Amino acid sequence: MAYDGGPDGDQACGLVAEENSDGYTGFWTNDPATVDDISTALGAV
DSSP states (O other): OEEOOTTOGGGOEEEEEEEETTEEEEEEEOOHHHHHHHHHHHTOO
């Protein structure tokens, strides 16, 4: 999941997670560059 922050890029956030037998493994980020990388990997426009 990635949100570019809309009109305020400082509000960008992203979540990358993988479900496994024990729950989920992943990370949350507020770094705009990392959020952009997530969006690109997901094919977001």
